[in-house]
Amino acid sequence: MAQIPKDVIDQIVKGTDIVGLISNYVKLEKKGRNYFGLCPFHSEKTPSFSVSPERQIFRCFSCGEGGNVINFLAKIENISYIESVKRLASKLSLNIDNYLGDNINVEYQKYYDLNKFVLDFYRFTLLNTTEGKEALKYLENRKITAEEINYFKIGLAPDSTDTLYQALKANNFTELAMLELGVVTKSESKYYDKFKNRIMFPITNEYGNIVGFSGRIYKDSDKSEAKYINTQETPVFKKGEILYNLDNAIRSIREKKRVYLFEGFMDVIACHRTGLHNAVASMGTALTPEQVNLIKKYTHNVVICFDGDSAGIEATKRAIELILKHRLNPAVVTLPEGLDPDEYISKYGNNA
Template structure:
């Protein structure tokens, strides 16, 4: 897509780079520049700068830099054309393209299709007789009509052939619908992937519907299904509720991560607007990296059952690796936010932020329940459960603090904990880097690379001993 230079200039003339970049980064003026913590890498001391007179940004830490279009492309993970459209909307500039790229045209067409289908599903939920039991289900779960409208919830009719027939009557072509992600083919018929289900439209950060989640009320079938990967939808990068949550996340510099669609609805209805959820899959590092752009803190409020607990542990480690400080919500009245809303109401749910513990303490409590902390073996197992979390931190100060806290809890000397942690790290490194190589091969390769330390020898542990006893 060729965008006229005059349009690009008009956008830049109308926008203040400090104001736009300031939506993502907290900036402070020092001299003729604005400084802040870089949104593209984890840091404690500001090295990210914006020069308003030149309209450019630059980070002295990771060396990323460029103009306003580059910033939006990087921070939003979008193409140049998409970045231009985002900024054009903010500037009130009408973009008239000179020619059109086929991929961009197809993406735009898919977004228009999904938005229209979402509108149709929403109308059916609110107005059709077959949808009454689905609407009642939502209302009985404590989800009010305002929340239903806010999230554009819908109803997909029970006839799996209805949607394809409806869209072809609206002049959508068979080939286009075939690769839309809305249908599957069986016996030369195109059947809707979503039928007889409550529909949860999945919006990207700009408010475009890019996918759907669907919930059935039937037993003995998959309760939830989600859209497949398409040109406009990638599960690992998207978060349910992000469009409605992004403003509050940026303002609070904090997000709340819940497990499912209903939990997001419940939290937003209770006034906790900075809440999002993964899309029916495990929380991913890509989702964590996206959240890191907008916030440095997070609260994990996954289900309190065994599966939710395991998911919480994984999310804690992923977020710690991204440099996001996390705490975990402590449920007492129910197993998840949606159930709290249904059983005890919005007021109680809104207090969820007040009942949290930091992630390290959560992991320590969990390990202490699983192992006997009064025996040497139990203490060793507790420590091993905490080591992966400690290792993910990129701050040596935080690592040292965690190790000291673990030492105090287990009533073991700090030097012993540090020794075991270092040994664990060494074994983990060897397993990851050389999973299929023999001991001899590792030695030779290390020497060839100029690495004077043999990971299998006692030399590394001698060095550790010297450090521990240097006083």
């Protein structure tokens, strides 16, 4: 296991606002010098969970759980101690790579950084170019608001053969990494942008790292092409292991103690519009055991909201079986036949 010096640990513990961090998960109330709330680690009706900002620790007097910020984050996010150290260090902009050795997540960081660059490029293109204006018009017609564009970090891949490639190259990203992540393709020793003329939706993992993209056509002239193109399987993107919007939804899933599961990410965006923030999407694939395990980290209650067509009904049946097998509680929202959730929400809005 990686050895992280004690003074680095101390720096993280002292540098992190323990009340702020825990408040992301627990509603805290100040009483005297300490803060109190309902323990997130066992079920209770009266608060026995306390946080001491002076001593930088938390403790539950009922179940005995306690420790510092690193212990708290590890426990509540169901991650390793090292992973917790890494996340808190990165929030404080502390570089701890030297202590981690050849940890696989450090390896992944270069992919996340590249994808983040690509995301920023797409977002800039959408918001600051002439082409972007046309794409924004399209989004507006689809009733997608500026707030949603910002929240879901929607962007635009321009009508260009290699602008993104050139930008990546100018910023010292390697061609190998570009190809591995599927943002660039290679043909006869030339490099081309993979996505062109498409509205780009980033796909994140549960920790908010960008792992891939889904690109949708928006011009009438492109109607002969595939409506959506997704990132291929890459070192950081395995389709059946991702739930769209999970990172944004975690807090609301915990609060509401349930998750709404959709097939497509447009459904999740439509939900957000009606104030439903605990929604995720399996992204068109049949629900997988990996996705159920992801859900299980945050809630045991899953409301399945697949399409009302026959394929959707079949997928719902299989999802129920899988959810029961993992000892979670499934529920189903049945939509009128042939209507997909995005249409349903647009039609019936908040009452959905």
